Amino acid sequence: MSYIAEYIWIDGTEPTAKLRSKAKVVDDGAEPPIWGFDGSSTNQAPGDKSDVVLRPVHVIHDPVRGGDNKLVLNETLLTDMTPHPTNTRAACAAASEKYGELDTWFGMEQEYTFYEGRNPLGWPSKSGFPAPQGGYYCGVGADEIFGRAVVNDHLQACIDAGLHISGINAEVMPGQWEFQIGPVATPRAADEMWLARWLLYRIAEDHEGPSGIPISATLSPKPVEGDWNGAGCHTNFSTNQMRESFDACIAAAEALGAEGKPELHIANYGAGIELRLTGQHETARYDEYSYGVSDRGASVRIPWQVERDGKGYIEDRRPNANCDPYTVTRLIVETVGAAATGK
Ligand code: ADP
Ligand code: MN
Ligand code: MN
Ligand code: MN
Numbered sequence: 001m002s003y004i005a006e007y008i009w010i011d012g013t014e015p016t017a018k019l020r021s022k023a024k025v026v027d028d029g030a031e032p033p034i035w036g037f038d039g040s041s042t043n044q045a046p047g048d049k050s051d052v053v054l055r056p057v058h059v060i061h062d063p064v065r066g067g068d069n070k071l072v073l074n075e076t077l078l079t080d081m082t083p084h085p086t087n088t089r090a091a092c093a094a095a096s097e098k099y100g101e102l103d104t105w106f107g108m109e110q111e112y113t114f115y116e117g118r119n120p121l122g123w124p125s126k127s128g129f130p131a132p133q134g135g136y137y138c139g140v141g142a143d144e145i146f147g148r149a150v151v152n153d154h155l156q157a158c159i160d161a162g163l164h165i166s167g168i169n170a171e172v173m174p175g176q177w178e179f180q181i182g183p184v185a186t187p188r189a190a191d192e193m194w195l196a197r198w199l200l201y202r203i204a205e206d207h208e209g210p211s212g213i214p215i216s217a218t219l220s221p222k223p224v225e226g227d228w229n230g231a232g233c234h235t236n237f238s239t240n241q242m243r244e245s246f247d248a249c250i251a252a253a254e255a256l257g258a259e260g261k262p263e264l265h266i267a268n269y270g271a272g273i274e275l276r277l278t279g280q281h282e283t284a285r286y287d288e289y290s291y292g293v294s295d296r297g298a299s300v301r302i303p304w305q306v307e308r309d310g311k312g313y314i315e316d317r318r319p320n321a322n323c324d325p326y327t328v329t330r331l332i333v334e335t336v337g338a339a340a341t342g343k
Pocket of ligand 4: 109234315
């Protein structure tokens with residue numbers, strides 16, 4: 001019996017790359033082979049030199065098709081087998097190896113917003129537009145919760161696929177949710193994040209909203225203007241030193257604030273970050289860097305238990321929901337790694 005391998009990759013769409021996938025039937029017992037696609041249709045190649053190579057980097061059980069079928073995450077290569085210019089994984093893997101002695105772990109909190117057609121799910125529902133935010137975060141009841149069936153199916157699918165998903169919660173804006181991946185080293189953390197995003201989009205296809213339109217999910221950083229929270233991807237991380245020492249946690253927070261670093265990170269933490277990091281709605285302004293214990297208005301938060309225990313991890317609250325997790329985790333590994341090792 002053959003199995004179906006759904007080949008997933010990240011395209012060249014600007015300013016925010018999109019996920020693409022297509023299926024290949026593979027002989028029973030064979031590994032998913034190197035494959036390719038038409039890069040002229042994904043903003044990754046001109047039409048006269050259109051071949052882009054897909055190299056499998058992370059293979060998991062396919063919880064949607066079930067059976068022996070697989071989801072195959074790929075990196076993109078040029079035909080000479082060097083990384084494609086849109087391949088951000090290669091640099092992430094290289095940084096992770098360079099600073100491997102620090103064994104850096106990541107826990108990423110992916111916020112996202114459901115849509116039904118052109119409106120966020122529940123905007124409006126049959127009973128009208130939602131009341132101002134306040135009661136939705138971790139809420140319960142049909143007046144506050146929109147899309148729970150998709151969230152639960154996605155959570156179970158991620159577990160069945162063997163991803164390191166660590167939880168879900170309803171967010172501050174109605175129709176907005178979060179899942180967390182980690183803690184796990186990168187590039188695996190970012191691989192799993194891209195696979196979990198693909199599963200979210202795919203599973204939502206099979207669910208309808210109250211108007212009978214299939215549900216979609218977006219990583220837009222500010223889906224609704226005005227007095228509504230945006231969507232981020234808080235990135236928690238720890239080195240082996242931070243897991244033993246509070247001073248190392250502070251040193252990491254200082255390293256992220258060193259000259260030139262805040263600008264470098266903000267410029268690579270997702271398109272439209274100025275729209276979300278306004279200084280309101282539990283954010284610090286994009287052009288001001290700060291850190292503090294328990295401070296949800298700081299760029300970087302040190303959780304209260306970390307201060308109490310004198311060791312642990314810190315939370316970079318700046319990345320947008322639409323960030324590239326390869327780039328975010330690479331930058332943190334490089335900035336904190338260089339400060340910690342002098343390399
Ligand atoms: P918040 O209180 O900010 O909403 P969450 O519980 O949503 O926090 O997410 C915290 C994330 O931090 C989880 O993904 C968790 O796995 C991760 N995490 C926990 N310990 C560590 C650690 N030592 N290093 C890196 N990440 C960690
Ligand atoms: Mn969270
Ligand atoms: Mn959140
Ligand atoms: Mn958080």
